[in-house]
Amino acid sequence: MPDRGQLEHLRIEAYTKADYAGTPIATFEAYVNPAELTLSYEMEYDSGQGAGTTGSRMDFKKIKPGDLNLAFFIDGTGANGRPEDVQRKVESFQEVTGYNGDIHRPNYLKLMWGRLQVKRCVLKSASIAYKLFKPSGIPLRAVITAVFTDTADDQTRVALAQDSSPDLTHVRIVHAGQTLAALCHEIYGDPRLAPRVARANGLDGFRHLAPGTRVVFPPLEK
Structure with missing residues (x-):
């Protein structure tokens, strides 16, 4: 039985196959969990309007792939109990979620955290904001803001x-x-x-x- 007081970190696993077969080739774990996580989805309709009418008929077409928005805070000052190598952690995130030359596309990802349903997704966009630096220019804090979108094989x-x-x-x-x-x-x-x-x-x-x-x-x- 898991320890109820144990902190569970958000984890991203990378796979090379669309069906997620085999073991992950790499894993990214957030040391500081996101303070907010946003799930968004959109319905697509065909709008038809008859001649002489003011309303429109919204015929359902499909549910578009959903997006997940979150931000990772990386702290290299040690204020959270363990200093991170900020640049190495950023590179780890890019390696796990980014382009894979072996498959000529970004990795397929599984994102999991606590009781959230495991999300099969790919990275849609990401931005990295460095917040604090040593006098030598080494970054001490960074925030990675990322958007992931749903993916699934045909079957x-x-x-x-x-x-x-x-x-x-x-x-x-x-x-x-x-x-x-x-x-x-x-x-x-x-x-x-x-x-x-x-x-x-x-x-x-x-x-x-x-x-x-x-x-x-x-x-x-x-």
Whole structure:
């Protein structure tokens, strides 16, 4: 059982694959946790207005990837009990969150802190403000203000969307008691499509599915 008095630091893990497979290649841990963390998201609509009308019809299109805004305070004076090497800590943040020449793009990130849901994201923007210097010019304090935006591989995005339209691809995880015919009725409105879905997924049969089976429901014509 974790120590209730133990300070848990915000942590960022870097991955090279969009599905976050394997172990992180690098980790950044904030010694001084952010005082504020802002989550923002936006809905996108198509606005349609009929001739001779004053209002508009807002047809839902999608939820845009959400943003997370926060600021890291780095202190090299020792006022917080442990002096940091400010420039080295800044470079560590840039290494973890920035461009990776091996994959020709910025790293894929997992951001986690306390009871917050683990956020899969990439760095959208960052600014570094140095606040205090030694006479020699060595920085003693810095604030990194960063914006992270949601990211997910294609399979995860489809599974999370779970749109109900039969002309879209759907992904379901089978629960105990569910049948392929019932799921086909739910998605396509036709349980007779179960054999075609079974063939599309390479299933030997469709009458008895083990709980936890991942099934892809492609667009099918009745």
